[in-house]
Amino acid sequence: MSIIECGNVGYSYDLGVTKVLWDISLNIEKGDIVAVLGHNGSGKSTLIKHFNALLKLQEGRITVADIEINNETNVWELRRRIGVVFQNPDNQFVASAVEDDVAFGPENYQVPRDEIGEKTRQALSRVGMNGYEKRLTHTLSGGQKQRVALAGVLAMDPDILVFDEATSMLDPEGRRELLDYIKELNEESNKTIVMVTHYVEECYIANKVMLMKEGRLLKAGEPRDILGDEELLLSSGLRPPIATQIYLELKKRGIELDCCPLTEEELVESICRLS
Amino acid sequence: MSIELKNITHIYEPGTPFEAAALNNVSLEIREGEKIGLMGRTGCGKSTLIQIMAGLIKPLNGNVIIDGIDIDEEGYDRTGLRQKLGIVFQYPEVQLFETTAYKDVAFGLKYSDLTPEEKDENIRWAFEITGFDPDKVGSKSPLELSGGEKRRLAIAGVLAVRPKYLILDEPIAGLDPVAREKFLKLLRDLNEEGMTIIMISHNADAIAGFADRTIVMSNGRIEIEGDTKTVFMDRPKADEAGISVSTAGRIAGMLRDRGIDVSEDVMSESELLKELCVHFNNDNRSEDQT
Numbered sequence A: 001m002s003i004i005e006c007g008n009v010g011y012s013y014d015l016g017v018t019k020v021l022w023d024i025s026l027n028i029e030k031g032d033i034v035a036v037l038g039h040n041g042s043g044k045s046t047l048i049k050h051f052n053a054l055l056k057l058q059e060g061r062i063t064v065a066d067i068e069i070n071n072e073t074n075v076w077e078l079r080r081r082i083g084v085v086f087q088n089p090d091n092q093f094v095a096s097a098v099e100d101d102v103a104f105g106p107e108n109y110q111v112p113r114d115e116i117g118e119k120t121r122q123a124l125s126r127v128g129m130n131g132y133e134k135r136l137t138h139t140l141s142g143g144q145k146q147r148v149a150l151a152g153v154l155a156m157d158p159d160i161l162v163f164d165e166a167t168s169m170l171d172p173e174g175r176r177e178l179l180d181y182i183k184e185l186n187e188e189s190n191k192t193i194v195m196v197t198h199y200v201e202e203c204y205i206a207n208k209v210m211l212m213k214e215g216r217l218l219k220a221g222e223p224r225d226i227l228g229d230e231e232l233l234l235s236s237g238l239r240p241p242i243a244t245q246i247y248l249e250l251k252k253r254g255i256e257l258d259c260c261p262l263t264e265e266e267l268v269e270s271i272c273r274l275s
Numbered sequence B: 001m002s003i004e005l006k007n008i009t010h011i012y013e014p015g016t017p018f019e020a021a022a023l024n025n026v027s028l029e030i031r032e033g034e035k036i037g038l039m040g041r042t043g044c045g046k047s048t049l050i051q052i053m054a055g056l057i058k059p060l061n062g063n064v065i066i067d068g069i070d071i072d073e074e075g076y077d078r079t080g081l082r083q084k085l086g087i088v089f090q091y092p093e094v095q096l097f098e099t100t101a102y103k104d105v106a107f108g109l110k111y112s113d114l115t116p117e118e119k120d121e122n123i124r125w126a127f128e129i130t131g132f133d134p135d136k137v138g139s140k141s142p143l144e145l146s147g148g149e150k151r152r153l154a155i156a157g158v159l160a161v162r163p164k165y166l167i168l169d170e171p172i173a174g175l176d177p178v179a180r181e182k183f184l185k186l187l188r189d190l191n192e193e194g195m196t197i198i199m200i201s202h203n204a205d206a207i208a209g210f211a212d213r214t215i216v217m218s219n220g221r222i223e224i225e226g227d228t229k230t231v232f233m234d235r236p237k238a239d240e241a242g243i244s245v246s247t248a249g250r251i252a253g254m255l256r257d258r259g260i261d262v263s264e265d266v267m268s269e270s271e272l273l274k275e276l277c278v279h280f281n282n283d284n285r286s287e288d289q290t
């Protein structure tokens, strides 16, 4: 059963003069981890802002967790089911102190007081930010802000989590931990994940990749089919993962590995097998 | 000509419950013409350091000396400093506040001595080298841009001034792979023309492809410093400071662990590729001989 369904979605910010989304149709199944790739300005954030009804649907139809998105959508109920972390955490913060910001979501949904404290603590420690409860969000470092914004959505515990470049300011350890945690949330709690990223390397945790170009969904499929397709990626302004690039370059030089690797580990394994 | 930091210590909101030590006795010299990479864990003090360097935060202790003059000296020409030292902040929204993209890029030139024509020329150049058509984007509101476009616009605004020193805080975050490549190439070109550039990034591949010298901070101190290759080759130290090394360097390390002979100092993809070609051709040759 699809948890997110889009049919022929189109969008324009200026009353139809320039369209930035064209005829987008897609299905995301419950339990999917979907990576959304695409050049700057290809429409990724615009698409995602439709999922939680931040933008008004102009063309086509969308259902999210069985909720039809239209003028009568119960946005309240919708946003309990789907949590979105946006590109810039400053736009996301609603309260000035860290703990109030993280507690804001659960409070609004009438979670009992004592549970809120517990959820807030858990979410903050999940992102390595315990000890910062009283700090004002605007005094955090860039990466700390991003961590707190993530905690805000984790505390809500929605069925669908959407990350719009939510790891862009994380250090390598933080990024790795978050990706591991996303995978864990998905495997253990069957959460559906949508992550927009410019790092093709992060697609290794995904079971589906969607590639956008100039407002259109160019291709959706298995990571291997998309990331291994050099021509497709180059024509969309992207690059294969470095491990894949090495494989492709070796091939051009007449050295053929036994499989097309997506990750560093896979590349190392296939080099060892050939050696 | 250089930027010199002498014994910089900084504590945010000292004496309050929010007191936070950010920098602890940091000294550093950046010479004209250098390409510097600045790395380190979240919260280690990178953004604080560069804001102090740019005279935007006054440190609790220590001196900032730019081209031989202490910027805290009485009568120091702050307006002049803004023209010679440009800074791109970690979140571009911070520096986009005008009603149109054109005005935003023009902002830094307000106090410059250039004629209006020269200013316009600089502005158009800045739009173009950051991948924009000024005639198309100039009249747009910065709020109407995508995340990566905002980033590029913020960069354009700083480049329009053609600063002598360029400081960039995570400039490639949000850029797509092609924009990233073009931007790093642009930085190398600007450096060739004499611009001194300091770039903060968590992305080791970007640092590897850009920086001559890399500084790694940890807990408000400089932990590692040296030419980029040497910094990345010392894996235990890099791990301890929480930075990753370039992807190619990491793959080379994994191969060495598996007994494959690749050189210690592989940092870029092309170096790795070369090593692998040698490895496989040698293999073939030894098979031929047997």
Ligand SMILES: Nc1ncnc2c1ncn2[C@@H]1O[C@H](COP(=O)(O)OP(=O)(O)OP(=O)(O)O)[C@@H](O)[C@H]1O
Binding pocket: A013, A014, A020, A038, A039, A040, A041, A042, A043, A044, A045, A046, A047, B143, B144, B145, B146, B147, B148, B149, B174, B176
């Ligand atoms: N509020 C807005 N008003 C008008 N145009 C907008 C607005 N937001 C985005 N756009 C335009 O719509 C197009 C799609 O933008 P969107 O933010 O969806 O891109 P994106 O794929 O998320 O890009 P990025 O990778 O840079 O974040 C771009 O051309 C952008 O300039």
Ligand SMILES: Nc1ncnc2c1ncn2[C@@H]1O[C@H](COP(=O)(O)OP(=O)(O)OP(=O)(O)O)[C@@H](O)[C@H]1O
Binding pocket: A138, A139, A140, A141, A142, A143, A144, A169, B012, B013, B018, B019, B020, B021, B022, B040, B041, B042, B043, B044, B045, B046, B047, B048, B049, B090
């Ligand atoms: N106004 C402030 N008040 C209190 N503490 C602050 C303030 N600004 C920064 N800090 C703290 O100082 C430390 C250094 O922050 P800084 O922004 O320099 O880190 P950074 O290395 O740039 O991190 P990141 O990679 O996350 O951007 C952090 O722990 C941060 O929380």
Ligand SMILES: [Mg+2]
Binding pocket: A044, A045, A046, A087, A164, B146, B147, B148
């Ligand atoms: Mg976006």
Ligand SMILES: [Mg+2]
Binding pocket: A141, A142, A143, B046, B047, B048, B090, B169
């Ligand atoms: Mg910072």
